[in-house]
Amino acid sequence: DAKTTQPNSMESNEEEPVHLPCNHSTISGTDYIHWYRQLPSQGPEYVIHGLTSNVNNRMASLAIAEDRKSSTLILHRATLRDAAVYYCILRVLAGGTSYGKLTFGQGTILTVHP
Amino acid sequence: ETGVTQSPTHLIKTRGQQVTLRCSSQSGHNTVSWYQQALGQGPQFIFQYYREEENGRGNFPPRFSGLQFPNYSSELNVNALELDDSALYLCASSSRGRGEQYFGPGTRLTVT
Numbered sequence: 403d404a405k406t407t408q409p410n411s412m413e414s415n416e417e418e419p420v421h422l423p424c425n426h427s428t429i430s431g432t433d434y435i436h437w438y439r440q441l442p443s444q445g446p447e448y449v450i451h452g453l454t455s456n457v458n459n460r461m462a463s464l465a466i467a468e469d470r471k472s473s474t475l476i477l478h479r480a481t482l483r484d485a486a487v488y489y490c491i492l493r494v495l496a497g498g499t500s501y502g503k504l505t506f507g508q509g510t511i512l513t514v515h516p
Numbered sequence: 517e518t519g520v521t522q523s524p525t526h527l528i529k530t531r532g533q534q535v536t537l538r539c540s541s542q543s544g545h546n547t548v549s550w551y552q553q554a555l556g557q558g559p560q561f562i563f564q565y566y567r568e569e570e571n572g573r574g575n576f577p578p579r580f581s582g583l584q585f586p587n588y589s590s591e592l593n594v595n596a597l598e599l600d601d602s603a604l605y606l607c608a609s610s611s612r613g614r615g616e617q618y619f620g621p622g623t624r625l626t627v628t
Contacts, residue, residue: 434615445520445606445619446559489558493615503549503572504608504617506558 406490411511420477422510424490427471434493435466436504437475439486446489446506449475485514518543520609520620528626534595537623539607541588547571548590549617550582551606559606565590566612594625602627 407425414420426435437449450457450464452473457464463476477484489509521540529535541548547566551559561574565584579595588609594601604624608617 436615445608445622448616448618451615487558503561503564503574504551504559505561506551509558 406492406507408488408490408507408510410508411513413513413515414477414480415515416482417479420480420484420512420514422475422477422488422490422512423472424474425472426490426492429470429492430494432494435464435470435473436491436493437462437464438489438491438504438506439484440489440509441483441486447486449488451493480512480514482514482516485512487511520607520618522605522607522620522623524623525621526624526626528628529597531597531599531627533597534593535597535625537592537594537605537607537625539590539592539609539620541590541609542618545609545611545618546588547610547612548584548588549608549610550590550592551608552576552601553604553606553622555603562592597627599627601625 434451434453436451438446439449440446450459450462452464452466465474487509489506491504520542523538549564550562552562553559562576563573564571568584581593583591604622606619606622608619610617
């Protein structure tokens with residue numbers, strides 16, 4: 403599995419934007435970039451995913467570098483509820499269909515200060 | 517639309533015993549994956565089920581087995597429990613062909 407590298411922890415202030423980086427220099431052409439987050443005492447929560455183009459949804463934006471070797475999850479206005487562990491995951495497309503395996507690393511612990 | 521549910525919430529078992537954990541998929545989802553999350557670690561993939569058949573497996577021994585039922589709900593069975601099996605067990609459902617998975621709250625298993 404292609405590997406991702408994330409900072410162990412980051413801090414932000416409430417209502418400020420947060421940029422969470424992820425390096426994935428060994429990404430292959432068919433790997434999708436997924437982001438999940440896990441709030442304390444909960445299961446992981448899907449945030450966003452993309453392949454080549456930048457993506458936006460109601461939760462966040464995903465900026466993907468042109469060479470796809472890195473990406474950034476952007477939370478536009480952090481809230482206290484956004485304090486969580488954020489996982490950047492490369493998901494393999496196998497045989498033309500999505501294969502279920504998500505390989506989680508250690509993730510980035512995001513702390514949001516009031 | 518109901519989300520993914522898991523039962524029980526917590527469970528305490530003794531080493532050597534067997535355990536069954538249950539998962540109900542989100543409505544409309546036909547694929548179920550199971551993960552084990554040790555304290556302080558990211559979830560580790562156990563296996564995935566699609567159309568009632570195992571469709572991918574992580575690095576877990578055969579004493580970890582599963583079932584998927586026609587209504588897409590699923591069970592995880594663990595035989596001969598070991599102390600290291602103590603963890604949060606997560607179930608995730610998804611629609612075949614779509615990337616995102618939706619996780620349940622997990623079952624906290626403690627093996628003494």
